[in-house]
Amino acid sequence: MxxxxxxxxxxxxxxxxxxxxxxxxxxxxxxxxxxxxxxxxxxxxxxxxxxxxxxxxxxxxxxxxxxxxxxxxxxxxxxxxxxxxxxxxxxxxxxxxxxxxNNHLFEDAISTLDYLAEKYRLHIITNGFEEVQHLKMKNAQIDHYFETVTTSENAGVKKPHPIIFEKALKKANTENVKSVMIGDNLEADIEGAEKIGMKTIYFTPNYLEHSSRTAINTLKKLTTIF
The missing domain is CATH 1.10.150.240 (Putative phosphatase; domain 2)
Known part of the structure; x- marks a missing residue:
């Protein structure tokens, strides 16, 4: 990375x-x-x-x-x-x-975001409904970590369509080769981001590894990658 x-x-x-x-x-x-x-x-x-x-x-x-x-x-x-x-x-x-x-986060989400936010700019790309995604982040007290939020409804397309990733990169004023996508959906998050040249990390809590991709089963493991 x-x-x-x-x-x-x-x-x-x-x-x-x-x-x-x-x-x-x-x-x-x-x-x-x-x-x-x-x-x-x-x-x-x-x-x-x-x-x-x-x-x-x-x-x-x-x-x-x-x-x-x-x-x-x-x-x-x-x-x-x-x-x-x-x-x-x-x-x-x-x-x-x-x-x-209710806004339960996965284990070590806050400590991991604290760690990453000191070194990188953080963003969200989500297919979730516009009217609830921002509220979830606010209520879970994680909205301040993210410089940009790109939803499928404001992008006009859903992951894994390349346009949503391209719009997210443009909104963040960054490039694909400088960016990594972390998500749980192999098709929408991982394959979608890879198609436009982004690096990816597959979050898969139920599995220990993935044969062809960087994969994690806990968020805390991101602190050993970055």
Whole structure:
């Protein structure tokens, strides 16, 4: 990682513990809306469905509105839970409203950002919804670490499209050869950044290594790389 001046992070699943925070949000809104379902049963169906719908969203095969509605409606269908369109729309809105209420970060996120911020300029590139990403960062008290934030909605395209990375580099006033992208999604974060010549680090908490790329399973390991 020589000659690096700028480090770009993905937010969800990389710094911000999305699954943990999402589960807490659903626990709150299911209770609030009197949905009589066990949260564990709900999440067992919802989590993989959400991942599959996000893949379709990244590929521009569904709209943001379809993603928000169908990931909940199909979960209810799989659990044989009778609901109305109005209830699903209310849950979809409440989820976005309450998602930033809990802001657990991955272990050593703060100490690692403290270390890196002394030596590099830090940035965010995220496919997450514009209206909640900035709020997540603010509530988690990490917004001050990042000089720029590039979201897919303000870039007009989603990772792994090269344009979002190019716009992020331009916004940061830096170059691909001086930059590294750190993220948990092999397709969106790693392959996307590599296609425009950026170095990458694959954050993969469940695996020890990756055969063809620099990979870490804890954020703390970044302090030994940089």
């Amino acid at each position: 020589t000659n690096i001046t700028d480090i770009f992070f993905d937010l969800d699943h990389t710094l911000w513990d999305f699954e943990r925070n999402s589960a807490l949000a659903f626990e709150k809104i299911l209770l609030k809306n009197e949905v009589d379902l066990n949260i564990t049963d709900f999440l067992k169906i919802y989590v993989p469905l959400n991942e599959s719908y996000w893949k379709l969203y990244r590929e521009d095969k569904i709209t943001k509105e379809d993603l928000r509605f169908k990931r909940i409606s199909e979960t209810f269908e799989a659990l044989n839970y009778k609901s109305s369109t109005q209830l699903i729309e209310k849950l979809a809105d409440d989820y976005i409203l309450h998602l930033p209420d």
